[in-house]
Amino acid sequence: MQDLVSQSSQRTFSTAASGEDPNAINGLYQCRGDLSTSQCYSCVSKIPKISDKVCGKAVAARVPETEFLYKVCGSSSSGRTEFEKRRETAFNMAEE
Numbered sequence: 819m820q821d822l823v824s825q826s827s828q829r830t831f832s833t834a835a836s837g838e839d840p841n842a843i844n845g846l847y848q849c850r851g852d853l854s855t856s857q858c859y860s861c862v863s864k865i866p867k868i869s870d871k872v873c874g875k876a877v878a879a880r881v882p883e884t885e886f887l888y889k890v891c892g893s894s895s896s897g898r899t900e901f902e903k904r905r906e907t908a909f910n911m912a913e914e
Contacts, residue, residue, distance in 0.1 A: 819834075819845065822845050823866070826847060827856070827859040828855060830850075830851070830855060847862050847865070
């Protein structure tokens with residue numbers, strides 16, 4: 819997101835990628851043609867805050883066998899019930 823935000827001060831369209839397939843993350847923005855680069859930057863620079871609100875803080879996770887392991891802010895935990903809660907939350911958000 820940092821790359822996209824910085825590029826938006828110079829261009830009204832850009833893409834960025836991180837990682838390699840199958841775990842690559844791609845991002846893009848495209849501002850309307852009638853917006854200046856400063857207006858585009860003003861809008862795109864809000865994306866990190868919006869994504870934190872919508873998606874929450876980034877969480878690294880993996881699922882080995884039947885256990886869900888996750889790490890948040892330097893701590894780690896495991897347990898099927900936490901996985902089920904997070905899965906249910908994700909499904910509810912998708913339905914909404």
